[in-house]
Amino acid sequence: MANLSKTFGEREVAPPEREALxxxxxxxxxDRYDLMNDLMSFGIHRLWKRSLAWAVDPRPGQLIVDLAGGTGDVARLVMGADRRVVVIDPSVEMMQAGRGSRKSLVDWSAGTAESMPLPDACVDTLTISFGIRNVTDIDTALAEIWRVLKPGGRLLCLEFSTPAAPLRPFYEAYNRHVIPRLGAMVARHPDAYHYLIESIRRFPDQEEMKRLLEAQRFTDVYYRNYSFGIACLHVASRPGNAG
Ligand SMILES: C[S@@+](CC[C@H](N)C(=O)[O-])C[C@H]1O[C@@H](n2cnc3c(N)ncnc32)[C@H](O)[C@@H]1O
Incomplete structure (x- = not known):
């Protein structure tokens, strides 16, 4: 896992260069991110995100942060008039693409997983959907998530993972051959989608991710596979009593 922070695609790079890339x-x-997600996953990412939003179980008065929230898919599923939902993402372009000109109940804030513009222990639930594998230093990011969560607060992390063995050859062939072509045709950036695929390939599997969370002192850690493990939701708590 530590290696992820030093690679971009198949290249070895220094962490600051990786961050910039x-x-x-x-x-x-x-501008093509949402469309590409629908095409690449045949729309199934929406079902995974719905399941994530269901697991959030929002309550009145809560602060819910959607970290690496991008265009705000998850934030829109959990927003409500009786709670505050904030997207945090370093990409102003992604947030602008999601925000458009529509008014919504979502707040948008620039920041990274390694350094969030939030005080200690203020967040009830933090979601991160297909974001954790992009962070440059996962241990720092998990420590930062811990810092902003209230005692008893929960982290819900949805990410690509390692699918069941019989599916792997088909999944890898699809990732290697189809996605970069779609990226070229639709998003006009095959290299960007090459990076995305490579970052999925290098990301820890379900059990390793669970261990990383436990090593950062999260408790009650469990995971749920989606689509035979193509994606996986990890749930983890900061110990203490929810106030
Ligand atoms: C694959 S997109 C996921 C967007 C959205 N959460 C979704 O599920 O569709 C990954 C997002 O991670 C953001 N990101 C990249 N590096 C980050 C970092 N260090 N901290 C937080 N977010 C980061 C990107 O700007 C991008 O919006």
Whole structure:
């Protein structure tokens, strides 16, 4: 896992360079990001996100943060008049593409997983959907998530993971051959989608991700596979009593 922070695609890069390259990926794909997600996953990412939103179980008065929230898919599923929902993302372009000109009940704020513009222990629930594999330093990000969560607060992390063995050859062939072509045709940036695929390939599997969370002192850690493990939702709590 530590290696993820030093790679971009198949290249070894220094962490600051990786950060800049990841930013440039999302800057370039922002206007086609939602369309590409629908095409690449046949719309199934929407079902995964609905399941994530259901697990959030929002309550009146809560502060819910959607970290790496991008165009705000998840934030829109959990927003409501009786709670505050904030998207935090370093890409102004992604947030602009999602915000459009519509008024919504979502607040948008620039920030990274490694450094969020929030005081300690203020967040009831933090979601991160297809964002954690983009962060440059996952341990720092998990420590930062811990910092902003209230005691008893929960992290819900939806991410691509390792599918069941019989599915893997088909999944890898699809990722390797189909997605970069779609990226070229639709998003006009095949290299950006090459990075996305490579970052999925290098990301820890379900059990390793669970161990990373436990190593950062999260408790009650469990996960739920979606679509035979193509995606996975990890749920983890900051210990303490929810106030
Ligand atoms: C694959 S998109 C996911 C967007 C959205 N959450 C979704 O599920 O559709 C990844 C997002 O992570 C953001 N990102 C990249 N590096 C980040 C970092 N260090 N901290 C937080 N977000 C980051 C990108 O700007 C991008 O919006």
């Amino acid at each position: 990841v930013r440039s990926v999302f800057r370039r794909v922002a």
